[in-house]
Amino acid sequence: MSYSDKVIDHYNHPRNVGSMDKSSPDVGTGLVGAPECGDVMKLQIKVNRDTNVIEEAKFKTFGCGSAIASSSLATEWVKGKTVDEALTIKNMDIVKELSLPPVKIHCSVLAEDAIRAAIGDWKKKQESAKPVAAEAK
Amino acid sequence: MSKSTVSTIAAARTHDAAESCWSCGAMRVAQFCGACGKVQPPAPVDYFSFFGLPPKLNLDVATLEKEFYELSRKLHPDLNARAGSKEQEWSLEQSSRLNDAYRTLKDPIKRTQYLLHLEGVQLEEQSKSATEKARATGEVKKQIVPPDLLEEVFELNMQLEELRMEKKTGEDDPALIAEIEKHKAALEQKYEALFQELQSYWKSWDGLIEREQAGQAVPAGERKQALDKMVDVLNRRNYIRNLVRDVNEALEGSS
Incomplete structure (x- = not known):
């Protein structure tokens, strides 16, 4: 099996590798893993609290080329989107963009999971940051 | 004869x-x-x-x-x-x-995997449909690999990366190697423990088969639960096995 040019490009020049402060209230962190292959993927987003736009996205993935490319692409795609827009990204979009073969579909699933997990983490932080609203309920 | x-x-x-x-x-x-x-x-x-x-x-x-x-x-x-x-x-x-x-x-693991295959368990399908469900409901998908294990895996991978870099430049950090060795020993212990856990699920599965053989009806939910537990433990075990393999590769030649 050979990788598509886009996968190779992302693999050789991964976008947005790195990390952000996990404890920051504006940062959401998603850490997910694929038991099929043992890959582990960390994706972080920094969200503007007024606009809900994802201003920054970082990732670090230990895994195969497709997993790295999927998460690299995911960070590119979520940047500039609102949180709700980012939630519409589907794994099959990633599969199509990167021309992933069927055996590598789980990598795209992992990337979607990472986006969702990061957003979920961020949302949780926003909720716990508003204790007054929660009590008023 | x-x-x-x-x-x-x-x-x-x-x-x-x-x-x-x-x-x-x-x-x-x-x-x-x-x-x-x-x-x-x-x-x-x-x-x-x-x-x-x-x-x-x-x-x-x-x-x-x-x-x-x-x-x-x-x-x-x-x-x-x-x-x-x-x-x-x-x-x-x-x-x-x-x-x-x-x-x-x-082989105990192959036997278990074969049984899961016979029972129609599709590991990848499970993960995919769980993601689809999360997409539809907006709920956070429950990860197969527990968060604390993921953290550990991630951290260890960071250390392995550091070790590989050091090896490239010819440096040697005994403290880092000792740290990784410690991690590895803990993982190997976990790996053993998971096999024990798997065997306890064998027992519940076999009990279920025995009941069927005795003519009792076993609810489908109970059957699924027993299978799911085995899938879960095998997944975690796979994860650790791959990781230990990576650790060994990274450590090779560094001592």
Whole structure:
């Protein structure tokens, strides 16, 4: 099996590798893993609290080329989107963009999971940051 | 030579391969006719049935081995050299199926995976449909690998990356290697513990099969629960196995 040019490009020049402060209230962190292959993927987003736009996205993935490319692409795609827009990204979009073969579909699933997990983490932080609203309920 | 244990256990399973012998018309078993002993065309039975066993996970490997050797001898193509060409072909096919069945069942992990496969468990499908569900409901998907294990895996991978970098530049950090070794030992312990855990699920699965054999109905939910637990433990085990492999590769040559 050979990788598509886009996968190779992302693999050789991964976008947005790195990390952000996990404890920051504006940062959401998603850490997910694929038991099929043992890959582990960390994706972080920094969200503007007024606009809900994802201003920054970082990732670090230990895994195969497709997993790295999927998460690299995911960070590119979520940047500039609102949180709700980012939630519409589907794994099959990633599969199509990167021309992933069927055996590598789980990598795209992992990337979607990472986006969702990061957003979920961020949302949780926003909720716990508003204790007054929660009590008023 | 002792009377074949094979024919006795196989006789108990004839209903599954309920066909008659091509030669004498008596009831056949998976490999041989119970009456005339002639080799039979391979029947599409699962590996458990091939050995005349119920689909239980606790099995006596010593007995399995004994039966394997006995069947191997009987199915050996040389022994069937004087039989018709059809029979020779069948004995060859049966031999290769025997080897596959034995290799799969004697290994505890392969046996478990095979049972899950028989029960229609599709690991990747499960993960994909869980993601689809999360997409539809907006709920956070429950990860198969527990968060604390993921954290550990991530951290260890960071250290491995550091180690590889150091090796490239010819540096050597004994403290880092010691740290990684410590991690590795902890993971290996976890790996062992997961096997114990798996065996406890074997027990519940086997109990379920025994109830079925006794004619009791087992609710589908209970069956699924038992299978899910095994899937979960195998997933975690795989994860750790891959990680330990990576650690070993990274450590190689650094000491």
